[in-house]
Amino acid sequence: MTTTLGIAAHTTPIVEVNGVSKWFGDVVSVSDVSFSLGVGVTALLGPNGAGKSTLLRMLCGLTPPDQGTIRVLGADPRTDLPVRGRIGIVPQQEAVFEAFDAFSFVRLAAILNGVSDPDLVARQALATVELDPADRRKITAYSKGMRQRVKVAQALVNDPVLLVLDEPLTGLDPRQRGHMIELFARLGAQGRCVLVSSHVLDEVERFGSRVLVVAQGRLAATGDFRAIRNLMDDRPHQIRVRTDKPRDLAAALLEKGGVLGVRIEAAGPGRPASVVVDTTEAPRFRRTVAVLARDVNATLWEVTPLDDDLESVFRYLVQP
Amino acid sequence: MTATATTPTNTPNQWPAFVAVYRLLLRSVATPGRLIAIGALAAVSIFTAVVVHISNPYDSLGAATGYANANLSTLVPVAVLVFGAATLGDLADDGSLVYLWLRPVPARVHVLAAWAATVTICIPIVGAPVILATALIEPDSSLLAGTVVGGLVAISAYSALFVMGGIRFRRALPWGLVYILIWEGFVASAGQTAAKLAIRSYIRSILAEYTGQSIKLAEFTLASGILVPLGVTVVALAYASRRLARTDIA
Ligand SMILES: Nc1ncnc2c1ncn2[C@@H]1O[C@H](COP(=O)(O)OP(=O)(O)OP(=O)(O)O)[C@@H](O)[C@H]1O
Ligand SMILES: [Mg+2]
Numbered sequence: 001m002t003t004t005l006g007i008a009a010h011t012t013p014i015v016e017v018n019g020v021s022k023w024f025g026d027v028v029s030v031s032d033v034s035f036s037l038g039v040g041v042t043a044l045l046g047p048n049g050a051g052k053s054t055l056l057r058m059l060c061g062l063t064p065p066d067q068g069t070i071r072v073l074g075a076d077p078r079t080d081l082p083v084r085g086r087i088g089i090v091p092q093q094e095a096v097f098e099a100f101d102a103f104s105f106v107r108l109a110a111i112l113n114g115v116s117d118p119d120l121v122a123r124q125a126l127a128t129v130e131l132d133p134a135d136r137r138k139i140t141a142y143s144k145g146m147r148q149r150v151k152v153a154q155a156l157v158n159d160p161v162l163l164v165l166d167e168p169l170t171g172l173d174p175r176q177r178g179h180m181i182e183l184f185a186r187l188g189a190q191g192r193c194v195l196v197s198s199h200v201l202d203e204v205e206r207f208g209s210r211v212l213v214v215a216q217g218r219l220a221a222t223g224d225f226r227a228i229r230n231l232m233d234d235r236p237h238q239i240r241v242r243t244d245k246p247r248d249l250a251a252a253l254l255e256k257g258g259v260l261g262v263r264i265e266a267a268g269p270g271r272p273a274s275v276v277v278d279t280t281e282a283p284r285f286r287r288t289v290a291v292l293a294r295d296v297n298a299t300l301w302e303v304t305p306l307d308d309d310l311e312s313v314f315r316y317l318v319q320p
Numbered sequence: 321m322t323a324t325a326t327t328p329t330n331t332p333n334q335w336p337a338f339v340a341v342y343r344l345l346l347r348s349v350a351t352p353g354r355l356i357a358i359g360a361l362a363a364v365s366i367f368t369a370v371v372v373h374i375s376n377p378y379d380s381l382g383a384a385t386g387y388a389n390a391n392l393s394t395l396v397p398v399a400v401l402v403f404g405a406a407t408l409g410d411l412a413d414d415g416s417l418v419y420l421w422l423r424p425v426p427a428r429v430h431v432l433a434a435w436a437a438t439v440t441i442c443i444p445i446v447g448a449p450v451i452l453a454t455a456l457i458e459p460d461s462s463l464l465a466g467t468v469v470g471g472l473v474a475i476s477a478y479s480a481l482f483v484m485g486g487i488r489f490r491r492a493l494p495w496g497l498v499y500i501l502i503w504e505g506f507v508a509s510a511g512q513t514a515a516k517l518a519i520r521s522y523i524r525s526i527l528a529e530y531t532g533q534s535i536k537l538a539e540f541t542l543a544s545g546i547l548v549p550l551g552v553t554v555v556a557l558a559y560a561s562r563r564l565a566r567t568d569i570a
Contacts (some may be wrong), residue, residue: 060422062568063568084424089418093415097419105419114332114333
């Protein structure tokens, strides 16, 4: 699909989010978030329950913010009908129109967007995601990955200026993932604003794009992917060391190990005592701990990072 | 704001959108389970009429009018509820409503399509059986005319109410049953003033006016018997459109 969107010279941002909050009862889902987006691919990264879907739904006008304002092309997507025609969304939920085959589903999207040749546009959109427009099986018969691609196809029929995709890579095999990521990059390069959410750090790395990190409803960090990765690498790491001589090793680590802090965890039922170390230089620590253990004649049973999971990364990022 | 999407465009033709949504809803709401369940109820109604016919009642016009009234005030609204509430309600429940909502199409187009789809399904699946059942007991032409008009008016009004219910309530089916059996059932028999608040009071007035038979609390003229439910149709569809435009979409 080739397009001349005429928005390359857009001076105002495509998306403007200003002081937006949203809560469901007592649960604060999105909290005082502000950012603006222009042309290109942006990743929205955050763990489960961070508020990604809620934020994306607000961007598309599917639910109003409780506080703050959202503008897409200068208009409120909640109330402005024409601006809806310039948004494409791939929602998180799997449900599609079960009675339809992929072609009819995408064609319906084209008709509702008022395109002049819905059949042609639907065929092109399906081809873009490598699906066969002649496949007349109902979508219910499709695999998860194929459904996911149908959902992407229906979002392309109106040549959207803003394309919002909520975890579009779930269920895709690595080849399809690669293909999708390429497609997002291409759509971004054509002058669209493409916003893709994910809770997988490595996935976002492959977008090679600008990143918005949300955690617990707040915008925890924004910037280029490498900057965020560095921010994460520079944080204090906690590492647990299990050994037969925790006291001796702890003393040696404090003296020569270049660590920020050391704490001894008492032995519990079925588990020996261990040393928990805070350090900002995890790779160097792994080398020195072995040397120091030999020096004090201690046996190392285990060296494990305590916080390498994504959760803790985000927990770190949202610390005030 | 300089760049805004609200450039004054000539209102786009919404007819293709209406037809497409109408066909979608027609297909998705007419599941085999629903068709069989409502078809079975309609068959029971016809079977009962056959039994009444065989037993050869003394006042067959009175019996047939009463039977038509009973069918129009219970069987018809229940069938309309099952299909009407599911049109947009099912899509809201499973999260596929977003594929209709996030389009440059006014909410009223979806609501009208849902109403039209409900009417289209309900006329053959309950409207026709009710007329047939009435004719089996007494093929009186004024009674049949009254049943046709009453049936169409009832299907129209209940379709609008229950399409609205499907948007307004998460559990539209139990709410709808409570409305039909408790509210309409009670209110319509609670006296002249209260009867004004039930669709079935108007429908039975249509039957009474056509046949000249007396039905309890059938107090309205033919004109108001027809016009009030049609007015309810318009108001319910307008409210449903407003509601759909402002609802939270998954
Ligand atoms: N409709 C709703 N009603 C009540 N609470 C909600 C609703 N939608 C979201 N929430 C709550 O808001 C918070 C953020 O949810 P959201 O779905 O936006 O997170 P997410 O980042 O998309 O998570 P995931 O990665 O699991 O999709 C959660 O605590 C969730 O329980
Ligand atoms: Mg989500």
